[in-house]
Amino acid sequence: MSGFDSFLKNEKLIERLKRDITANRLAHAYIIEGGEGCGKRTLANLICAAASCSESDRPCMECISCYKILRAQSPDVITVGADKDRVQISVDVIRRLREDTVVAPNDLARKFYIIPKADTMNVQAQNAMLKILEEPPPYVMFLLLCERADDLLPTIRSRAPIYRVESLDDDIIIEALKSDENAKLLSENDPDAFFAAVRLARGSLGRAKELTDPKSAAECLKIYKKAERYIDLLAERRDAASELAFYEYSSKLANSKEREELEGIYSLLSDAIRDLINVKLTKSPSPIFYITPEKAREVADRFALSKLMTLLEVFMSAHNSLERNANINLTQIKTSAAAAAATRVK
Numbered sequence: 001m002s003g004f005d006s007f008l009k010n011e012k013l014i015e016r017l018k019r020d021i022t023a024n025r026l027a028h029a030y031i032i033e034g035g036e037g038c039g040k041r042t043l044a045n046l047i048c049a050a051a052s053c054s055e056s057d058r059p060c061m062e063c064i065s066c067y068k069i070l071r072a073q074s075p076d077v078i079t080v081g082a083d084k085d086r087v088q089i090s091v092d093v094i095r096r097l098r099e100d101t102v103v104a105p106n107d108l109a110r111k112f113y114i115i116p117k118a119d120t121m122n123v124q125a126q127n128a129m130l131k132i133l134e135e136p137p138p139y140v141m142f143l144l145l146c147e148r149a150d151d152l153l154p155t156i157r158s159r160a161p162i163y164r165v166e167s168l169d170d171d172i173i174i175e176a177l178k179s180d181e182n183a184k185l186l187s188e189n190d191p192d193a194f195f196a197a198v199r200l201a202r203g204s205l206g207r208a209k210e211l212t213d214p215k216s217a218a219e220c221l222k223i224y225k226k227a228e229r230y231i232d233l234l235a236e237r238r239d240a241a242s243e244l245a246f247y248e249y250s251s252k253l254a255n256s257k258e259r260e261e262l263e264g265i266y267s268l269l270s271d272a273i274r275d276l277i278n279v280k281l282t283k284s285p286s287p288i289f290y291i292t293p294e295k296a297r298e299v300a301d302r303f304a305l306s307k308l309m310t311l312l313e314v315f316m317s318a319h320n321s322l323e324r325n326a327n328i329n330l331t332q333i334k335t336s337a338a339a340a341a342a343t344r345v346k
């Protein structure tokens, strides 16, 4: 059994990869696209292992090369990101990368450069990257990870096959978690926390395993409940006093150090609002945030469709601002004001 068999769903992509590996037809660069937490990094590691493994069913996950790569212990697997305090990957980063490619690999047959947020390379950086892709040293491989390959220059896209990784559906994740001790215990002892962890994992099995760990699970449930409470407050008809209570709650969802938690809440809120829109617009909706379509319908009845549309924009833009490093407190205040305005009863 090859390590690729542990990569769930995405059968076509895996089939294509296995064929290329068996035929020794691996490219010098791959673009791996897909949403946050869908397993792009896992796939990249598996490709590095497959390209380095000496067994017949590659990656075997057990030989010395596989072992080192999968435990991040090989100096030949290099992760490339933006410089400290920078959001974009600058041309300097890629120039340094280019210099590094001249040095032959240490302990593997190849040297791998994984760029987890390749879409944050600015245009200059992408052009510098293109030059390396045009004439790469024979022993290097690049793995460019991004949410959408369209965010890369067409010239880069033409130099590397694009693999699209689909997120897993919750039922596949729940099934796969049955063999995980922590997850099993949690689903028996605290089904609400288990469910919250699966939702927060957003299609990533690895993340779901982390989140169903007893410590993280309590945290997940807390975040999930915050989002649920937020929606409830939005649905209430507000007078001056309850408007103040709404502000108090919604502008202090997270303190200034909890960027990731706040991002999580805003993306859950976007999921929840999408559910509410879907139950209004489609005959057989399959909610992401709410546990059943009935539950989503009950909440959706408390909102007009036009207000939901505005709220979706508000929460998505809050999430995007945080990703672009916006100030946490300001984002919460601005988002509260926009959400209140969108749902105010005139």
Ligand SMILES: [Zn+2]
Pocket (backbone or CB within 6 Å): 052, 053, 054, 055, 059, 060, 061, 062, 063, 064, 065, 066, 067
């Ligand atoms: Zn191996």
